[in-house]
Amino acid sequence: xxxxxxxxxxxxxxxxxxxxxxxxxxxxxxxxxxxxxxxxxxxxxxxxxxxxxxxxx
Numbered sequence: 001x002x003x004x005x006x007x008x009x010x011x012x013x014x015x016x017x018x019x020x021x022x023x024x025x026x027x028x029x030x031x032x033x034x035x036x037x038x039x040x041x042x043x044x045x046x047x048x049x050x051x052x053x054x055x056x057x
Contacts, residue, residue, distance in 0.1 A: 036042065037049035 035045055037044050037052055039052045040049060042049065042051060
């Protein structure tokens with residue numbers, strides 16, 4: 001019986017944590033897409049950066 005109460009408490013705690021994370025996350029953050037290259041900063045619209053890919057090769 002004690003294990004049941006512990007399981008219920010852990011479940012409620014996890015649910016509260018997830019609800020808080022959902023409330024703090026902006027609505028557009030769920031689908032994050034890198035529009036800019038992390039190395040050089042040019043706009044790539046989620047594709048590979050051609051400028052940085054040429055430098056590596």
